[in-house]
Amino acid sequence: MLSNFQLLVDFPATNVQLLLDGLMIGGIFALAAYGLALVWGVMNVKNLAQGEFVIMGGYIAFFMYRDLGINPLWALPVAGIVMFGIGWLLYGLVIRWVIGRDLFTSLLATFGMAIVISQLLNLVFGPDVQTANSGLGTRLFLGSVTIQEIRVVSLVVAGGLALMVILFMKNSRMGQAIRATAQDPRAAKIMGIDTDRVYAFTYSLNAAICGVAGVLISMIWVIQPFYGIAHSIRSFVIVVAAGLGNLPGVIVSALGLGVLEQYGGFGFGTEFQQAIVVGLLVLVLVIRQIMQARHRQVVQ
């Protein structure tokens, strides 16, 4: 275990490799986390099915790649649109009835949804670990650092999508309506905003963002029906660490998590990778609690 960390000192290029890999994966984590923060902030629903949306997007790409023989890069828009529809459907069936109820209800209801989705994926695609091949090559850099072109592409796509969503929230009518509803649903209703539609749109937008993130994950990493929960936990770690409504914070902590996971996986072995993610969640909650305890003392 320690010998692995010694390697990092002996071969500095490994650090560059881990750092780059971490940042590129972290960019995708940021997308799902932003979606979670959006739904959390606007609707006050904690969506534990977040990771399952990501995996669903991944399987859309995998389906196109394996069964239709299409380059999975084309799945980016397709997954976005399909997941938007699925998000709308799930909103009508389940989420609608959860809004305004206590938060535990939303957690448990979305966890139930997560189980259904992952089991359905398992029935359709089987429990094997899959990946979709984009057909792009790898480049050598600095002698020993390899960069897969697809990772660069995915970082660009993730950045572009994030920019699009931010501009959409700032400038479009719907974006303004979403922000107004987040601030004060009752006032928004009085001003003639159809909040039910706003909620449906927000939830679907989240599903679409997750779907695109999933396509990227399927190309640069692996997907499996039951990997969703890890992605959900990652999103929670990122959002809780960043604090709600803190977009730069979400990006920074997502990139940080990506790098940390790469280093942890390298140092302790990949069997600890999931444990690191979940351990970080507990750690973040504990730190948050210590900070709050200090805050309470100051207030007193």
Add this chain to the structure above:
Amino acid sequence: MSISRRTLGLYGGIAIASLVAPFVFDTYISQLTVLWVMVLFAITWDAMGGQMGYNSLGNIFFFGAGMYISAVVQIGLHYDVAQYTAAYGAIKVDFTQAQYHVGLVLGTIVAALGSVVLAVVLSWVVFGLRGPYFAIGTLGIALAAGELVGAWEYVGAGSGISLPVFPGEPEVGERFFYFAFFIAAVLSFFFFRWLYGTRFGLAINAIRDDEEKAEAMGIRTMRYKTITWALSAFFLGICGSLFGNYNIFIEPLEVAFATVVFGIPMVVMALLGGKGTLWGPVIGAILYHVIKEATWKYFLGWQWVALGLLIVVTVVFFQQGIMGWAQDKWPELFGIEVEEDSAEGDREAA
């Protein structure tokens, strides 16, 4: 607390049915055994979630912890645990009747106490978290424990530990564990039934209804919360220890810290039956278990989809549970007196 003749009849009926069931329906004995495990799960969860208002998603942690503690004790009495797990079953345990039972009893006691210690230590971490953060934090602990144990070579990592087989006839072993779980579940039921009737029960109800006010009234909320969490852990530790021995083989993700198989259903059973009531969790557990076994039998392959749907439907559309619904419908049966006037007023207001 006076016990009426009707209650006595009810308890007597259930006791007789439970004693006779394993002999009459001996083909279903494994399902009946797991039924008592489920009942215990629901009762211990309800002490936290229903009575104290702290909705934990990670109570399964103590079940798994108890299982592993007991296994290490039982094996460790006679073998080197690290060697035993490293051999992946190449070392065959050969216990005499006495060795087996001493190990089981000792392991269960250590497991129960170990779970209590873990609960007290963890209470420092989790009870500063409120509402949804508490639920996510406890879920995180359960998931983290599964992953960490899965990477821990000493206890066999992902490939688990095989435990000694019950010495004697297999049928006797099955009945032995049926009654072990039955006694554990009944003990926990009567223990919590007694507890809810005391000042302690009132205090944790007060925490559920308004924690700040309870604290202002001089209730040491942290102490009450820790004790309740530890009591839950105590019974779950016992149950985990027994379940490990019943199952013979333990493994971190699917048996011990099985969040999807046991951890979440724990909550759903209590909600289905009606949380915060004495009988609700018991009824919910029985109903859930029957539905689960039926889907296993008739929708094999689709069983988890069906159970996931059951979770969603229960949580979203039927959260008051069966007992809550019955209390609304026939309040007089539960000794709730509804004044005509106020009932009229409620209806008009609605």
